[in-house]
Amino acid sequence: MIVVKFLRLNEWKAKMPTTIKQALKKWEEATQRKAAESKEIKLIGVSPPIEKMEGPFHLLANLEKFSLSTNMISSITNLQSFKNLKVLSLGRNVLKSLQGIEAAADTLEQLWISYNQIDKLKPLRNLLKLKILYMAHNFVREWREFEHMAELPVLEDLVFIGNPLEEEVSPTGKYTDEVVKRLLYLKKLDGFPVIREVEEEETEEVSGTMDLQEIDRMANNADEDDAEEPGKPPDDDDEYDDEETRAPSDTEAD
Known part of the structure; x- marks a missing residue:
């Protein structure tokens, strides 16, 4: 009876998500580096997966690039703790909203959020330093969401392929033109240089x-x-x- 209970307890623990605090400890052991002194940390495909963006972020004062892709994160939180964050990778999670990303507006230059479930882009309008946005295979369906990206003065590289809007418009041959006329500063779309016609x-x-x-x-x-x-x-x-x-x-x- 005791053995059965012990096995069930282990099974229960195995199903529990990994916290970022736990993941950071394992990362330090694997890399022989201190998280508090690092500019780049990769917690990719952690098993069991990370579900919440909670942890001792206040200790990561030097962090510039944070990779949390291929987990089970459902919301963006606690970014206000980062003072130097330039690149945030959250691809292949279960994000349905970008709410909370605005907390990194003062420093964020690159946002990687491909393969999520995001359909609204309004929180992006605060990221005035954002240069690169990779958001392939999300759920954006309407051109009006581009109005929020149009307010980003230095956005030059966008990956948008695989969104319902792109899949609907691409067969007409007008997809690139429609994007380019809305994003005036864009230099690269879906991996290809943007060529603008001179009036x-x-x-x-x-x-x-x-x-x-x-x-x-x-x-x-x-x-x-x-x-x-x-x-x-x-x-x-x-x-x-x-x-x-x-x-x-x-x-x-x-």
Whole structure:
């Protein structure tokens, strides 16, 4: 009877989730490093899995990259304890909401949350330093969620493939264009460089500027030639030439 109870107790303990405190202790033993002094910590695929973002985070003052992917975390909490966190990896968990991510807004530059169940992106609008967002295979279905990402001034790399919205729009051939026109600073989408079409008016303006620059260059060359031949007598067309060389400068002044 005692043996049966002991076995059941072990089975019960085995089913209990691992706490982050326990996981950090095992990480220190495996790496022979102190968590409190480390800039990067990986608690990936812990068994039994981590379910809650609770632990002695206040001790991780130096931490810049925290990897918690492939666990069973259901909510984002306690990020206010981190003072230098730049990269947070929470891919392959069971997140349904990004609520709580705003607590890392002062420092977070990269957020990896692919393979979760997230459908709303409003909490992202606070992450003004966010440069990279990997959120493939989530549940985003509406373009209006991009309004929140549009407020991120340095977001340049987005992985969005596998969301219902992407799967719906991609067959039409308009997916990339729709994303790019909403995220004006984006440089990379789903692993590919973003190529933006230059508007016709902008092209004409650039061409006009180049023409003025060319005229200036020619005028400067003419002035240098005159300087090399100080005794050259004036030609009949000198007055007209002077007006031509002065025109670009007057235009630019305006």
